[in-house]
Amino acid sequence: MKICPIISATAWQDRLPHDAAALQQSWAYGAAVEAMGREVFRAEITDQGLTLGVAQVLLRRLGRFGLVGLMSRGPIWCGEVDASLRSAALRGLRAALPGQGARLLLATSEEPDQAGLMPLYTAAHMAEVDLSAGPRAARQAFHGKWRNRLVKAEAARLRVQTSRDPDTLVALIEREAEQQRHKRYRSLPGRFIANWVRNDPCGFRIYRALMGNQPVAEMLFLDHAPGVTYQMGWSSGAGRTLSAHHLLLWLAIQDFADIGRLRMDLGTLDTVTAPGLARFKLGAGAKVRRLGQTGLVLPGVPWPGGQGRATSVGRAQ
Numbered sequence: 001m002k003i004c005p006i007i008s009a010t011a012w013q014d015r016l017p018h019d020a021a022a023l024q025q026s027w028a029y030g031a032a033v034e035a036m037g038r039e040v041f042r043a044e045i046t047d048q049g050l051t052l053g054v055a056q057v058l059l060r061r062l063g064r065f066g067l068v069g070l071m072s073r074g075p076i077w078c079g080e081v082d083a084s085l086r087s088a089a090l091r092g093l094r095a096a097l098p099g100q101g102a103r104l105l106l107a108t109s110e111e112p113d114q115a116g117l118m119p120l121y122t123a124a125h126m127a128e129v130d131l132s133a134g135p136r137a138a139r140q141a142f143h144g145k146w147r148n149r150l151v152k153a154e155a156a157r158l159r160v161q162t163s164r165d166p167d168t169l170v171a172l173i174e175r176e177a178e179q180q181r182h183k184r185y186r187s188l189p190g191r192f193i194a195n196w197v198r199n200d201p202c203g204f205r206i207y208r209a210l211m212g213n214q215p216v217a218e219m220l221f222l223d224h225a226p227g228v229t230y231q232m233g234w235s236s237g238a239g240r241t242l243s244a245h246h247l248l249l250w251l252a253i254q255d256f257a258d259i260g261r262l263r264m265d266l267g268t269l270d271t272v273t274a275p276g277l278a279r280f281k282l283g284a285g286a287k288v289r290r291l292g293q294t295g296l297v298l299p300g301v302p303w304p305g306g307q308g309r310a311t312s313v314g315r316a317q
Contacts, residue, residue, distance in 0.1 A: 001088055003096035006042040006054065015044050015054050017078050021227025021263040022110060024072035028200055028224050030056050035195035041097055045075060045089045052085060053077040055093055057105070066101030069094070073110045073291065087116030090297045109292030117295030127266040127278075127286035131228075131257040138253050141285030146246065153209075153247035158216070160251060161208045168206055169197060172218050175234040185274070187232060196222060204231075207252055209244040217244035221252055221264075228256045229265040249284055 006012050009027045016025075023029055030040040039059040045052045055075035060068045075089060094105040107114070112123055129138060142150065163169075173190040180187060197204055203224065209217040217239030222229045230252075235245055256264060266281045269288060282288075 001045070001047045001052075001085070001092055003089075003092045004044045004046060005096070006044055011044075012042060012054065015051055015078075017076060019226060019262055020076045021224075021261075021265070022073040022076070023222065023224055023227065023229040023265060025054075025056050025074045025076050026224035026227070027056075028196060028203055028222075030058070031199045032192050032195040033058055035199065036191055039098075041069065043093060043096060045092065047085060051078050052081050052089060055089075057093065057097065059097065059099075061099070062101070064101060066103055067097060067099050069097050069103070069105040071105065071107040073108060076110065083113075083115040086114060090114075090116040091299060094297045094299060105297040106294060107292075107297055108294040112290045112292050114292040114295075116297060117293065118298050119293040119295045121294040123293045124291050125269045126289040126291060127269050127281035128289050129253060129264040129266060129284060129286050130262075131253065131264055132262045135254040135257045138257060138285060139250070143283040143285070146280075146283030146285075149243035150246040150250055153243040156242045156244075156247075157211070158242060158244060158247060159210045159212075160247065161210065162251075162255070163206045163208060164201065164204060165206075166197070168208070169193070169204070169220070172206060172220060172232065172234060175218070176232045179234055193220070193231070205252070205255070207248040209239060209242075209248055211238060216242065217248060219245065219248045219252065221256070223256070223261070226260070226262045227265060228252075228261045228263075230267060245280070246284075253284075 006015070012027045030042065034040050039061070041057045041059055042054070044054050053075040055071055057069040057071045062068065071093070077086070090105070090107060094103055097103045097105065106120070107117060131138060173193060176187070177190060203222060205221050205223065207219045208215050217235040219233040220231045222231050233245060239245065253264065266284070266286050269278050269281060271278045
């Protein structure tokens with residue numbers, strides 16, 4: 001087995017499966033993190049000349065003590081890969097992380113049954129809307145009450161805009177930051193969004209609902225083909241009364257399905273601390289994806305039957 005570093009966006013896209021839609025494993029995500037001063041390690045995993053998958057790992061240096069890597073929703077596997085190979089690949093990735101000293105690798109897999117991890121945190125559940133069958137099928141998946149609120153919003157005198165205007169984005173980030181403080185939750189920092197937009201000015205879209213000239217609701221989507229992620233939103237009291245977010249989400253579903261996006265990630269489902277938001281996501285027809293537990297990659301875990309296999313580091317692509 002070989003772990004071959006990937007250093008170009010073209011090489012990454014060439015090896016990424018056509019249906020790989022996780023934000024955290026997109027090149028643009030890593031580029032935005034790099035612009036914040038963090039290191040990112042990307043690699044292709046091969047065995048006997050065949051590509052098994054690719055992985056993107058965020059790195060944090062610990063001085064002379066070594067480093068910690070964080071791999072969210074990876075590796076992205078290219079088809080069915082045997083559990084023993086997956087386990088070996090994780091160990092290989094850990095060993096291939098650059099630098100001196102100890103190397104720790106924390107991983108949250110896309111699938112719930114990733115072998116080779118010592119569990120540390122329980123699995124998260126994500127809400128995802130299937131866009132692959134088109135807007136009509138997506139609307140048919142809406143729950144009855146959710147669809148009724150959408151009809152109410154469609155009948156309201158709301159003016160909807162889509163925008164990639166930087167000033168509009170800054171205003172939304174500020175509103176959402178205030179909302180975070182008020183509701184006591186955390187999201188990706190505004191610096192991350194700013195770097196994403198700087199790296200890819202066409203990789204985002206803001207949907208705004210206005211009454212007159214005043215915004216009453218906004219939603220920000222990050223575009224990372226073949227997936228799209230709902231990243232942040234804001235609503236005034238009037239926007240909530242008019243169910244403006246129902247209208248904005250429906251328009252976004254139509255637009256992104258029409259340009260061939262396969263999956264829309266609405267984020268984590270938290271029925272304990274945010275039950276209303278969870279109902280909104282599920283009502284929009286989102287399916288639940290259970291991720292794997294977040295765990296620590298253990299070195300030297302034997303193969304089944306006591307057999308091992310060497311892992312080497314290949315040349316950068």
